[in-house]
Amino acid sequence: MNIKIPELALVVLVGASGSGKSSFAARHFLRTEVVSSDFCRGLVSDNENDQAATQDAFDVLHYIAGKRLNAGKLTVVDATNVQPESRRSLIELARRHHVLAVAVILTVPESICHQRNESRTDRDFGPQVVHRQLDQLRRSMKGLRREGFHRVATLEGVEEIEAATFTRERVWNNRRDDHGPFDLIGDVHGCFDELGQLLEQLGYDLADDGSSATHPESRRAVFLGDLVDRGPKTPAVLRLVMGMVRDGSALCIPGNHEVKLLRAMQGKNVSASHGLAESLAQLALEPEPFRNEVVHFLDGLIGHYVLDDGQLVVAHAGLPESMQGRQSGAVRAFALYGDTSGETDEFGLPVRYPWANDYRGEATVVYGHTPVPEAVWVNKTICLDTGCVFGGRLTALRYPERELVAVPANEVYYEPVRPLIDESSNVDVSRERGELDLTDVAGKRIISTGLARHVTIREENAIAALEVMSRWAIDPRWLVYLPPTMAPTATTKIEGLLEHPTEAFKAFRDDGVETVVCEEKHMGSRAVVVVCRDDAAAARRFTADRPSLGVIHTRTGRPFFEDLADETTILERVRRAITAAGLWEELDTDWLILDCELLPWSAKAEELLRTQYAAVGAAATATLSAEQVVLEQALARGIDVAELLTSSGERKFMVEGFVDAYRRYCWEVTTLEDLKLAPFQILAGEGENYALRDHLWHLEMLSRLVVADETTFRQTRHVVVDLNDESSIENGTTWWRTLTDEGGEGMVVKPVEVVRQGPKGLVQPGIKCRGREYLRIIYGPEYTAAHNLERLRRRGLGLKRSLAIREFALGIEALNRFVADEPLHKVHECVFGVLALESEPVDPRL
């Protein structure tokens, strides 16, 4: 016998002990697909036959089976299952996960069961056990279908069991291999004229008699249900859609109105409300064969479809992720009626829970059912019912293009019970959409990124990030990017130095990079500037909470300025410069995100400079000067302290270098004019993630801002180095030396092309190479002393490099998602991830 089972099902084997279930299961299913009660007994009690452990063993069995079903995996339960109550709990389990349950009964003569059991030394129960089991099985055989099994297969005798085969059948709603392109069409409700106009606008050729339509580029329409009722031409709509489905130019799923119409046409007793009466009256005028055809068509509609490799789900009233591709009464009910609680509102309509607000699934869900004034995206879902029959519009979504196409209703065909635009509600809808849930960020998380595949965030880092994000960060709707950390160059062996460009150039050449750009490392604090052309752009793309031009935030997502007015002043200037440089038009955007350094460092870090650096300098200078005096006195007395005097003198010299180094970061900031903004990358604008463009483009574009406003902006000096040309490398090295000899912090070496794959995966997006004197404020004043340097050279860079890559991938992913208009939680997940990774224990000197 060939047994057909759905590809996702709970297969329940039924048979007495010794009927050969385990070996049967092993023949037909993967080892991991089978969960056996004996195995679970062993797990909890160390003895597979310990009957006292049965209850615990079944708890474990249910738990494992539940996890598998939740993950969409076919699961086989290998247990006797001869009692109705044990089967009932399994059927319950299948329903909870919206999968079908299939029973496969194995019956063999009692004598064979005995024989098999006796041959096994570990089974020590008497013949009465098998006898009882077979008895229970016989008594329950008849009622099995009624217990709720989708299918029951009975294999009688050893031979039939041996000969059985299985076929896994695709679930009806699974159309994953259908990639479209599609035109998804919202609730038509008998508006035939508008449907015709919409199809024409979408490029379909309508048959003159309205019996079908086809698209020259073989696009297909997907009707989201509620074709019927309320409107003037329900039969015409049905004729067209049925024709298109028949001809393969459309798919159709049922709406609640089709279901009710079908019941009415089948002669069941339904109240002819909500426009059903109109349909029945119109259909009564149609010939009988057509009516029969309609009944047949409606009866055959599948509740929902999963399309395009699971990327697209269509269901009349939407569908949460846990129900997509599943089959159960609950799935069908949700797809038809939405997330209802059974309550009704003041208009007598069912109260629907806004499930889309909580949707976190990967698939795009397109649905209708609830008339809305405007089709808008909410967490990868969109409702296309724009109330055509109520005088609104008939809307289609082109997929995969994601363009909306709509035609207005010719007239109001039906008065809505509830006003379409609910003006009594002052709830800010956009805010609800931007709502973040703790489960979007908390705990251990694995984030998929385009660049580095998966990035794992550890729980303890998420804990730290949650506190910082909640207590100090700006509104997440403005926080769409956090800059990644950057690894320093491999440690150099050159005398007196820790870092030198040679190693950075070599690293990139080894990775196959040919051209790099060396950018000066500004002596400031990192600042990400989000700037909008006007309040309207800010409201549209970020938030309308308060009129705003944008934000400036730090590398940990805090407001850069304590005073909002200061931020506004700087943003104003940035906006003016962008306008003057003509970038709004050239990039065709009304907002931009810039990655910058804001100088001087003391503007942000004065506290650190005073309490940490200046204090150390003061204590060191005082002590070492005093040491010099007493050592010289002692030396004059003929005491042997010459060596100590020399080393103390060297330390004094190094401390002076340290004091000079931090002083370069301090300049008096009395007005905002004293602040300088040094942008080095345009991160994103409408429709494009500019962070992926090459660095020379960025530097060229940004230099135009400096031209526009020299007071506010500062140029990022740079040189391009050809790594195949020794003299070019020499030139880069000299440039670095000049820069750092003048007291500069150092430089950052970046491959001109931002994303590069090397032999060992993604190439570092940048390597910093810091100056000798600057490093005193990082490694301590005396780090250059030979005995110190020798030990400091043993620094591990692996973790830092790995973090730099992971944070880079997350940063790019955040921008990609933001630019693609993905829901806030998807963007926030990446930004939160960068912050969490920043709390990894890595040497802060790197």
Next chain:
Amino acid sequence: MLLTITTTHQPATDLGFLLHKNPDRHQSAVLSFGTAHVFYPEAMVDRCTAAVLVEVDPVDLVRNHRGPSGGAASLGQYVNDRPYAASSHLSAAINKLFGTALSGRCKERPELVEVRMPFEVRLPALPVRGDADLLQRIFEPIGYHVEATPIALDVEFPNWGMSRYFDVRLTTTTRLRDLLEQLLVLVPVLDDAKHYWVGSEEIDRLLRRGGEWLSTHPERELIANRYLRHDRVLTNQALERLLDVEDIAEIEGAHDNAEEAVERPISLNEQRIAAVVNEVKACGARRVLDLGCGSAKVIRALLSDTNAEKVVGVDVSYRSLEAGARRLHLDTMTPRQRERVDLWHGSLTYRDRRLEGFDAAVVVEVIEHLDPSRLSSFERVIFAHASPRVVVVTTPNVEYNVRFEGLATGALRHPDHRFEWTRTDFAQWAEAVASRHGYHVTFAGIGPDDPEVGAPTQMAVFRR
């Protein structure tokens, strides 16, 4: 770091015998963190000076975690004053170099041990944490004359002011062993940090060292506290890496103390807890949330003074929750007690389904720690989603601040307060929230009701 001890005792070179260090030789001792040198810049009959020069190895300091913890993304570990400023490292050096002198022995001239001699001590960079007169308060009661010159942070930036270091000269007449003992104890006390772990054996050491002079010292409490002070234990180092220096100070020391110090004279905290607990009792809530529970003071009161069957505290700070668990003794509760209480890590700006289904929520002195731009998220999390029947919110009444002595004009009560509201501000916010989410709100003051500026704390009770 450097210490010099000069005597004008006749003959001054007796100092060499007392210290067990020959004035004509340079002697060194290896310490765990570097090298200590003793030499004499002058050794005349009328004046003799011994210099202790300690070279601290800065790299080793970091590698063996002997340096100060934390601060500024932990860079403080690497760039710090330990090699230069007088600190517990100096105490360790004195201990090592002058063990014999400290124990009151002197083989060659035993009679010198008990002789009180005139001494002058110089510490060119002595860090002092605390008020400007602390040096005097510490040294003068035990017979020192103090001459201290503050050291500027940076002469090029005079507006940065003075550092916490002083160039200190102490003059006194005493026994050398007392002088050494007192320096050994008091240098780390002034610095208020120690490089080694403070254990219980420290108590014995302090009692032994300070036995006679400490018991009568007017600042004995401060000295004992600081000397025995445990190093700041940061349970969450991951968090520390994300914070600035200022934040750490804010979170650590200041968290409860700053505000409590301001409000202490009127024991506002107890009154606040009592008022909030009364509201919970009055509404008969069975399941109660304490949002922003901090270290669980309110929870303790809710558990003992109400019949609530479940009290759940939520805080964004993991550290606070750990402190709360300790305060409540969660780990030693009976199962039935433990059943009544839970502490959850969570945030009031992210929707949290666990918070649904409670009867009452108390939000005590929390909203003023939220950025104004995040209040709308807070509002939705509490009132739109968790939506308990009763919500009790308290926050400072800024009008009352003028009544607090010791609070500068215009200053807020706590450095982390993002705002403090007048009664009108609070009422406007609360009424708007109530009307948006179907609540009815009433207001009350907590603490002495001033006819002009109202009560120091304001409370809003929202009922659905």
